[in-house]
Amino acid sequence: MQAEEFTIKPEVLLLEQLLEEVRSGRLRIPRFQRPYVWQPHQMLDLFDSIERGYPIGSILIWETSLRLPTLDQVAGIDVPPAPEGQLAYLLDGHQRLSTLFGTLIRRPEPPATGADRRWWIYRTLGATDPRDVRFQHWGRSAPPANLLPMQAVLRTMDFLAFARRLARDPSTAEDAEVLVDEAEQVAQRIKSYKIPVFRIFGGDLDRAVRAFARVNSSGLQIRPDQMVSALTYRPEDTETLSDRINAIRESLGDSGFGDIGAEPVFQTIAALTGEDDVQNLRWAALAERIRGDVDGVTTRAEVALHRAVRFLRYEAGVPVAWLVPYPQQIVLLAVFFHHRPDPDGAQVRELTRWFWRTSWSTVFAGGNSVQVRRALHQIRAFADGQAKLSGQGQHAQPLPERFDTSDGRVRAFLLWELNHFGRRHGLDGEPIELVELLARSGPSAYRRVVTGVANASSIANRIVLPTPPGVSVREALLRLPPRLLRSVVVSHAIPPSALARLVADDRDGFIRERTATLVRLEREFIEETGAELAWESA
Secondary structure (H helix, E strand, O other): OOOOOEEEEEEEEEHHHHHHHHHHOOEEOEOOOOOOOOOHHHHHHHHHHHHHOOOOOOEEEEEEOOOOOEOOEEOOEEOOOOOOOOEEEEEEOHHHHHHHHHHHOOOOOOOOOOHHHHHOEEEEOOOOOOOOOOEEEOOOOOOOOOEEEHHHOOOHHHHHHHHHHHHHOOOOHHHHHHHHHHHHHHHHHHHOOEEEEEEEEEOOHHHHHHHHHHHOOOOOOOOHHHHHHHHOOOOOOOOOHHHHHHHHHHHHHHOOOOOOOHHHHHHHHHHHOOOOOOOOOOHHHHHHHHOOOHHHHHHHHHHHHHHHHHHHHHOOOOOOHHHOOOHHHHHHHHHHHHHOOOOOHHHHHHHHHHHHHHHHOOOOOOOOHHHHHHHHHHHHHHHOOOOOOOOOOOEEOOOOOEOOOOOHHHHHHHHHHHHHHOOOEOOOOOEOOHHHHHHHHHHHHEEEOOOOOOOOOEHHHEEEOOOOOOOOHHHHHHOOOHHHHHHHHHHOOOOHHHHHHHHOOOHHHHHHHHHHHHHHHHHHHHHHHOOOOEEOOO
């Protein structure tokens, strides 16, 4: 069936008109919008731009009769239920509109503490700030009399009450008339500020968003899972697809593995419905397949993902989620365990070899959708006992020079090192709680040993060794007694030749010696474990 045609109508609205649409409940914030994330300085900058007459960007609204899940609060303020008939959904401008609504619409007095104080923004009157800072938050109890609360700007009675306070307060009574004039000018600039609005009429959600991508070159930051969640929403459902995805992420996080992100969970759900191209999904088609069975497909995905995580932790030796080299590996493992919940020992060993092969090669680097589709076909056939997991055409990549944990090959090296060298000893000679430290600190757990040299960013210049505040890793190591020093550095894969360089303060030499040892040991392991994996020629 062909999608309904849509039209785009540009218009200009006063700021107050736009806020009234939100307050009436007609302009809705879809639940697929990301949460409010603006920092205080961004809120202040927005008001500063409005007062100066600077543009703050356009707002995109979609007018449709389709019912989508929406927020029942905007900026912590209750909004009425959606009225009958045509509704307007905010597709772009959530952070800006929420800031304006939460700050300009009247609410109870500010709490003494807490995040809700962010909605109380003030304009300083009568003071010339050398930095030209006009707006501020007030984090203490009662603000000075010359601070105009933005919540008094749109309501005449509140503005008059503020003006009377200026006249009564000893600190402002003498200049009250001048300050009131300034406050009126500020209020008028805000009331008269106009915002360009693009309204999309008709069409489906997929086409509305694609239309916006043409209107606004910056694109729209809505994830595919949020799109499908909106398209599969039904009023009788207590949870949306996005809610279920978040619940799965929390469940996996509670297992101690950490957060794997929404995308791998969503792609797993798509793959379990039979989707092959999980990286270039057709939103509407996928929504049609899972509509009416959101609970069933997400339950199956959660079970499969938990099995995949258990394999990663106890067979592949991946202690925490952020060390998985490529998110596609999680998806493919979940697909395997969905089709083969109880694999035999031979399959587990082959799956482990597959994991390491794909970690050392570039097969999933860059998110190549063709490779992922091919891998999905292969993993399903392997689970059904119809094929083996071939490494044909895959090549092991050399060890990267820089420590960059966004690089899957770097994460593959870190995993190998964690598994190959086992326990790490702290400065007291006792074992470090390595998994706990990696889960808590992430990549920052890896500290530089030496500094002040050109190759200090080398991957061989990082170890997991907590030190006292203000003490570098090198200093901490060299303060140890000789016998303890030797046992500690050995546990951290620092060979005697590199230790000698470290003691002699030959920092470049330390990195060269440790690099040579790590490259040799990792290559030996790759050649032993990845029997079908060839080396990338230099």
